[in-house]
Amino acid sequence: MNKESEQRSKYGWLAIILFLAPWASLSAQIAPPEFLCVSNDTLRWDLPVVNCGPVNSYEIYASQNENGPYTLLASVTDLAIDFFYHDSPGAGTWYYYLQTNADCPGEPVVASDTLDSLIPLPAVLQSVSVENGNVVINWGESPSPEVVGYIISREVDGVGSVVLDTVFSGNTYLDTGASPGAQQETYFIESIDPCGNKSIVAAPHSTILLEASDFDNPCIRNVTLSWTPYIGWNSGVAEYRIFEAADSSSWALAGTVDGAETEFQYETTENGREYCFSIVAIQNNGDQQARSNTVCATAMINDPVETLVMANATVMNGEVQLQWFWNDNALIDSYTLQRAGANSNFAGLLTQPPVLPLSNQNTYTDAGINPSTESYSYQVLTTDACGVEMTSNTAATIWLQAEGQNGINTLEWTPYTNGQGTLQGYRVFRLEAGAPIELGFFDSNTLTTADEVDLSDPDQAQACYFVEAETMVEVGTDTVIALQSRSNLACAIQTAKVYVPNAFSPNNDGVNDIFRPYLQFGTPLAYSLRIFDRWGGLVFESQDYDQGWDGLRGTEPLNIGAYAYQLRIEQADGTLIERSGEIYLVR
Template identity: 40%
Template sequence: MNRIYFFLGLLLWSGGAWAQINPPEFICVINDTLFWNPPVNNCGPFVSYQVFVSDSADGPFTLLTEIADETATSFYPGNQGSTVQFYYLLSNYNCPGETPIPSDTLDNRQPDISRIQSASVENGQVQLSWYPSPSPEVIAYIIYRQTDIGVIPVDTVYSTNVYIDPVATPDQNSESYFVNALDACGNTSIFDQPHQTIFLQTTELPCEQSVRLSWSPYKNWVNGVEKYEIRASENGNTPFLVGTTDGADTTFLFENAPDQTEVCFTVRAIEQNTGVISNSNEVCMTLDVIEPVEYLVIKNVSYDEFNGIEVVWEWNPNAEITDFTVFRSDDNVHFEPIATQTITFPLDPQDTFFDNTINPSVERYFYKIATTDICGNIVESNIGPTIFLNGKAQSNQINQLFWTPLNLDNLINIQYEIHKVVGNSESIIAQYFGLPVPHLDHIDPSAIEESRSCYFIVATSEFINPVTGEKDIIRTRSNTLCLEQFGQIIAPNAFTPNGRNPEFRPLVILTKIGAYKLVVFNRYGEKVFESNQLEQGWNGRKNGIGRPLPQGTYPYHIRVVQPNGRVIEKKGLVLLLR
């Protein structure tokens, strides 16, 4: 029913006060019968109640009847069928100079619906709110809830537009409600569209470190759902927004779920244009997700002094892995597993693997680590190559060295040292910063022990953990390379028996001598001198003691046998000057 107010401008002034005649209290219309409560007027005797009627709320109204019984509280104008009629009442008292005022205007329809504003879960209970019915005769609202046996009334409320249902179970299912307006005659509005609470459910995905949220959609807002907001709180702290979805979406994936943390989730629907909200039930769970490998970084691949290789890596120690496998390659393309080890908890932040199965003839090795977690997920590390040192002994008593750079992720400030080992003596002979360059090591020909020199590279760098940012100083050693300078025979090309160079005596460098033989011939091929002692040279005489031989060119043959059996020979011509 609609209430229509008429404000009369004809109020009379009498005795310094406004004078008026109160109307009956128009209560309602039920089955075309008008009901009212008698008014209180003491200005004069009662004459009648006047009933006015119109088929339009805006009038014009005509007098339908007058009722002379002051105690009357109802009137039946006859069956109006489906015709909508509007009524108001006046009190007719014999009160000269005083103006009657009209009652509320009511129609013969049911009360207008009271549209639900939201059905929301607040502190574990359903809070239902609605907009007031525009019908003025409404005195209360009947709350209905959908149950397994149908729609049943659960309460009738007065003087409020909010209701909290004490027996609903919104944490077990979605609760559905209707609100009907009620007037004093028992008339109720028709049922409007129901509103349902949002029922949230969660599924933990341990292997994905995630929680999947799904919920029932909020229905029957006039403007529809603009969006859903997903909120979470951790360990009882203040909830925070973790994501939003479109109004048509009813699922959300909460990623990077923190292990062993109590997380409580709610979903909030927001109506388009109005901003009205509806909250879901709260779902709390202590997460037990599989801690993933957040980082797996090879930080060093280094030879040891015995030409074995040590591989060192870092990983997050809370990772729930079952085993790891070490892979090796000699071409950085084809990797083969060389070892698999099961995990012993707790993990150390750093782990090490020693490879003693390498082939020294291979120039360079490449390693990577692969972990497998409880869920079967495999994570691979970066590739860690060795530093490979190579070189060659040149014929001019120079050893040339060159090496591959230290190519490892997360390393900065790299510098290289060249270490040289002769016998039991080790020394640093050079340092380089940045990219490596070939190095030439000049061998002392007078130092027989330097004929075999061994070398290795030590790279010093700074490692930065890509996740924690922690720093560490790293020393990386290359393979050990040994170069051997072959013994050499140095022979003069001329000598003067009576001069500054009185004899022909070769010099043997960079080797020890096991056997030695020098033979000199004349131009006819006749042997003129022979010696088995390096210290004994040819003085230009026959067999070293006979007559002086004439000036000229004499062929010679020198043969040296080293202690390891290697033979060094030299043939040439020497000029004898007189």
């Protein structure tokens, strides 16, 4: 506490004690002149009201030490006089207080405030904060008791400090003429007493000027916030808090940066929404804060590709049907479908601009490959209006293989592949008269099964199958759909079992008159039977499975004996069956 403050405190408490004494009343106290100020060695006061008795004089006490002792400097007996000139006070600071000398026996004498001969002490600016486009200036009171007002000034470019107003009540001022959204505003404050004495100018405070960039760039989704540092606190800025409000919503804290930082990246802007931002400076080791101007703008950005999912690759009628999803508000310049074989890299299938208006779900049929030979993988790539490329997940077809042997058709298939899908299991179907018959449901770890056929039924010589993967695919945020991914159609052909008789008797008795091989399953794709005599001469030839040898060469019956045969059968799957041997002709 400075000397002046201590003296004020001393006599202030004395006045309070005297005021509260039970034997004294307000009307009986001997009130002092209201000490206003000291200016150019002249003391000025307002005359007191004394009701307890006649006033004799106004007494002026002085000291060059704030703590005293104080001696009577003068008695002013002209009771209409409200000033006193201290003649030749010399160097140094003087301290004064006033009392009223009145004929009020037994009544307490109250001293005035103690004032010094110095100018008033300055007030302390606490904050300058932007509110609703105006600037609110807050300050702490001057410790000088003679201060009756505060002069508020603002710096004006090209002019200097310009007085805005003098505030005689309170410690807040609203500047409605400032432009805190266009420039950093700097404020000054001076204390003033009734004599017109002004304090030195307190340290200035400057507002925070916030600016936002990249709002007008449709290809940048983040906003760069930059601001001027808050100036004024001796202890500095502890941190800056960044607040945002979208579409007139309430302010929400978007982030915090250190007090030395003056930039922040806001990265969640959405097209068409109005965003407002404001910065709040927090005083270091203090309880003050100051807000910047508010910056608002509507984000006019190109909506990017946020969802890109290759949902399905399924085989239908020997072709691969693709299904993919993207967000239909994206600005896509072009997309590319890519395909890869089991042993080849991805290559472009087609590149083209999307059909507008954009659809969330899209399909394409790939008829340029044979899905029965291997598994094929697919993905989609997009290029948006800002040149940003995105690649989807990969989805692959299921490749099914079927093999028949010894009355068992063995099925094997490649696993379902889709990074966005969750496999539930596999269903296996067999075609019967063109209609699919489900053979069973298998868990996600099963990739093979067997189907037993009836060897006595020629219609089961060949059976065709397909597999369907039951899946749940995530095609967007919180969007999951059920899909089936079908394999190619794979057919299993049982190896034909051939029976060749070793003798026949073409005597027209209706029993064993024709030599012909017998097949267990159906009609072959190609057939050849040739008969030779003992000298190697060709005596019979047929490409018709139903046509056997009747023992004739042309129309000539041949003699009994051994003849050689050559049999060649080609099955539908390309398997060759070749037999050769002897057949005996008997009559």
